[in-house]
Amino acid sequence: MGQIGKVAVIGGGAAGFFLAVNLKEMVPALEVTIFERSSRLLAKVEVSGGGRCNCTNTFDDVCDLSQVYPRGHRLLKRLFNVFDHRDAFEWFERHGVPLTVEDDHCVFPQAQDSHAVIDCFLSLARRYHINICTHVKVQSLDDLRGYDFVAVTTGGSPTGDGLRWLAETGHDVAAPVPSLFSLAVSDSRLHALQGLVHDAVVHIPTTKFRAEGPLLITHWGMSGPAVLKLSSHAARHLADNGYRQPLSVNWVGCSEADVQTMLSEAARRQSQKLLTTWNPFGLQQRLWAYLVEKAANPQSRWCDLNKKDVNRLTNTLTNDTYQTAGRAPFKDEFVTCGGIALSSVNPSTLESRHVANLYFAGEVLDIDGITGGFNFQAAWTTAYTVARSIAARITTA
Numbered sequence: 255m256g257q258i259g260k261v262a263v264i265g266g267g268a269a270g271f272f273l274a275v276n277l278k279e280m281v282p283a284l285e286v287t288i289f290e291r292s293s294r295l296l297a298k299v300e301v302s303g304g305g306r307c308n309c310t311n312t313f314d315d316v317c318d319l320s321q322v323y324p325r326g327h328r329l330l331k332r333l334f335n336v337f338d339h340r341d342a343f344e345w346f347e348r349h350g351v352p353l354t355v356e357d358d359h360c361v362f363p364q365a366q367d368s369h370a371v372i373d374c375f376l377s378l379a380r381r382y383h384i385n386i387c388t389h390v391k392v393q394s395l396d397d398l399r400g401y402d403f404v405a406v407t408t409g410g411s412p413t414g415d416g417l418r419w420l421a422e423t424g425h426d427v428a429a430p431v432p433s434l435f436s437l438a439v440s441d442s443r444l445h446a447l448q449g450l451v452h453d454a455v456v457h458i459p460t461t462k463f464r465a466e467g468p469l470l471i472t473h474w475g476m477s478g479p480a481v482l483k484l485s486s487h488a489a490r491h492l493a494d495n496g497y498r499q500p501l502s503v504n505w506v507g508c509s510e511a512d513v514q515t516m517l518s519e520a521a522r523r524q525s526q527k528l529l530t531t532w533n534p535f536g537l538q539q540r541l542w543a544y545l546v547e548k549a550a551n552p553q554s555r556w557c558d559l560n561k562k563d564v565n566r567l568t569n570t571l572t573n574d575t576y577q578t579a580g581r582a583p584f585k586d587e588f589v590t591c592g593g594i595a596l597s598s599v600n601p602s603t604l605e606s607r608h609v610a611n612l613y614f615a616g617e618v619l620d621i622d623g624i625t626g627g628f629n630f631q632a633a634w635t636t637a638y639t640v641a642r643s644i645a646a647r648i649t650t651a
């Protein structure tokens with residue numbers, strides 16, 4: 255090792271920049287070089303959060319990390335002791351990116367523009383003399399002879415191509431599959447509701463996979479936070495089943511028993527009204543009309559409902575089951591489930607258990623979260639951990 259040391263960071267994305275910048279703040283005399291295969295640095299940061307960059311979350315609604323990190327929650331719980339969302343918030347504000355918290359606990363730059371984050375990273379990289387080499391695709395550690403430490407921050411690899419060379423050096427790889435996607439449903443009556451957003455509970459029958467939140471109906475199926483969350487928790491299950499699974503929707507968020515009581519009550523109180531015109535659940539009218547038509551004669555009055563009708567309507571409202579017909583036709587997957595297995599890294603330092611002085615941070619690891627700023631938080635936390643680990647090695651050498 256040279257007098258101070260040389261560090262190669264492979265990947266000029268969120269984790270790579272955060273790692274490089276923090277490392278230079280911890281050990282300014284280090285020589286740090288970022289290698290980026292493309293011409294575009296921080297490309298995902300730029301498009302993230304609809305161009306606004308949902309850079310973290312307050313975690314106010316999170317009582318169990320497994321709710322928001324289907325993979326990696328145990329490791330993150332440990333690493334949040336090193337650097338968590340409060341640290342990230344404070345870090346960005348201290349580095350000239352004021353943040354704002356939205357009602358749903360998502361955190362964005364006050365500028366409402368991802369360039370606030372990009373400009374911050376690029377100007378710090380310039381100030382700290384971090385070398386940046388674009389158009390360099392690193393695929394072997396032999397390419398990096400002369401570096402004392404190497405940090406891999408190459409991001410998710412949905413096809414697994416970007417993980418092959420790492421598997422060849424002994425690392426276990428959790429097979430990559432997409433996460434955070436919408437689902438296609440072939441049902442023209444449903445498609446007619448396109449654009450409708452409604453709070454619902456979605457569930458894959460006979461599994462534990464269940465999510466709630468806004469459900470968006472599109473002209474090809476279902477999307478919105480509820481479906482994205484479900485796709486994250488069930489990413490591997492859905493992949494294993496070719497994305498063709500039954501999908502149950504509870505449109506009212508109540509139990510069958512409660513719905514039956516409410517329907518019987520409506521039949522008593524509003525007996526002369528048409529089913530389609532009296533809607534006891536406050537659903538949007540076109541959704542209510544669609545659901546009633548699926549279960550009963552829409553021309554019926556409430557007093558015409560017999561027990562069978564009530565059961566059918568109850569079932570449609572609480573367990574409306576569709577067959578998914580694959581992922582959405584657009585490639586809108588946001589993150590990869592899978593990557594370098596966490597068993598292949600030291601959980602305190604994120605150093606490889608197979609190759610000395612090699613570290614991992616960001617989405618290349620088998621860590622991923624639901625939408626809401628959780629994926630960037632994982633990138634900041636793991637990148638900071640690696641920076642701290644390398645800095646500790648250098649300063650104690």
Ligand SMILES: Cc1cc2nc3c(=O)[nH]c(=O)nc-3n(C[C@H](O)[C@H](O)[C@H](O)COP(=O)(O)OP(=O)(O)OC[C@H]3O[C@@H](n4cnc5c(N)ncnc54)[C@H](O)[C@@H]3O)c2cc1C
Nearest residue numbers: 265267268269291302303308392408409616617627629630
């Ligand atoms: C459309 C979209 C919107 C998103 N919005 C949000 C959001 O608002 N909030 C949130 O928390 N998350 C969001 N995410 C997820 C988030 O962007 C990622 O989790 C995050 O970027 C991961 O950071 P990373 O540095 O690990 O990987 P990346 O940002 O993917 O960076 C990896 C970099 O490494 C480079 N690279 C790969 N292989 C090599 C190689 N062999 N040699 C050299 N360079 C290489 C890549 O070109 C890339 O630049 C979004 C993702 C997408 C796709």
